Amino acid sequence: MTIAGKIESTIAIPGGVSVSQDGNIFKVKGPKGELSRNFAHPRVKLVIGKGEIMVCCDYPRVKEKAMVGTYLAHLRNMFRGVTEGYVYNMKVVFSHFPMKVAVKGTQVQIDNYMGGKDPRIADIIGKTTVKVTGADITISGSDIEACGQTAANIEHATSRRGFDRRIFQDGIYIVGKSHKVRE
Numbered sequence: 001m002t003i004a005g006k007i008e009s010t011i012a013i014p015g016g017v018s019v020s021q022d023g024n025i026f027k028v029k030g031p032k033g034e035l036s037r038n039f040a041h042p043r044v045k046l047v048i049g050k051g052e053i054m055v056c057c058d059y060p061r062v063k064e065k066a067m068v069g070t071y072l073a074h075l076r077n078m079f080r081g082v083t084e085g086y087v088y089n090m091k092v093v094f095s096h097f098p099m100k101v102a103v104k105g106t107q108v109q110i111d112n113y114m115g116g117k118d119p120r121i122a123d124i125i126g127k128t129t130v131k132v133t134g135a136d137i138t139i140s141g142s143d144i145e146a147c148g149q150t151a152a153n154i155e156h157a158t159s160r161r162g163f164d165r166r167i168f169q170d171g172i173y174i175v176g177k178s179h180k181v182r183e
Contacts, residue, residue: 008056009068010049011075014083021048026075030082033127033142037074041067080179081142088151089176090137093169099158101132101172108132108154114170122153130154137172144179 013019017030024040039046044067047054055071057064080086092099100111108130110120124130126146131138137154141147151174158171165171 005059006056007060007065007068008054009072010052010054011072011079012052014079017079017082019048019053021046026078028075028078028082030079030142032082032085035078035081035143037078039071039074041071044068044071046071077144081144085140085142085178086144086147087178088139088147088174090139090151090154090172091175092135092137092172095170097170099170099172101137103130103132108137108157110154110157110172113158114160120157122157123150125149125153 014030017028020027020029024038025036026039026046027034027036041064043060043064044055044057047056053075055068055075057068060068092101097112097115099113102109102111103124106124108122108124110122113120126141126143128139128141128143128146128150130150131140139147139151139154141150154172155174160168160171
């Protein structure tokens with residue numbers, strides 16, 4: 001809502017979620033975990049009210065208007081993460097050389113990709129959990145950015161430059177996301 005040179009938007013705090021602020025650091029706690037994020041911007045302010053968070057900016061320019069929407073999206077993602085969590089589903093695809101995928105500590109190790117001798121390594125970001133079941137890989141966690149980056153790291157570890165993906169389909173691919181439901 002814009003009022004004479006001021007923009008204000010609010011987002012409701014879901015039930016079972018607690019929000020605390022320490023300077024520019026916002027912490028969100030819920031049944032699925034705890035997330036924190038630094039919302040530092042000289043002109044955009046976040047104020048915790050009763051049951052809601054208000055994002056406001058006095059005399060905004062175009063960049064500050066965009067930043068208000070970005071902050072609201074980050075808060076929405078944090079609330080959904082600590083209440084429902086995020087799940088990425090991946091599929092291991094191979095035509096001739098069977099790949100072996102295993103979780104080793106904070107890394108995912110991919111052996112025998114296209115018959116190669118050296119294992120390919122993908123990092124697991126943050127408190128994300130990776131579970132390998134046959135040809136299916138499930139990535140879950142409360143931080144959407146950590147889950148998405150972990151899935152991207154695994155997918156990138158099996159990419160080959162100079163080969164057409166329509167013909168050489170070997171690799172590990174994202175096939176589903178819990179927050180993007182296909183109809």
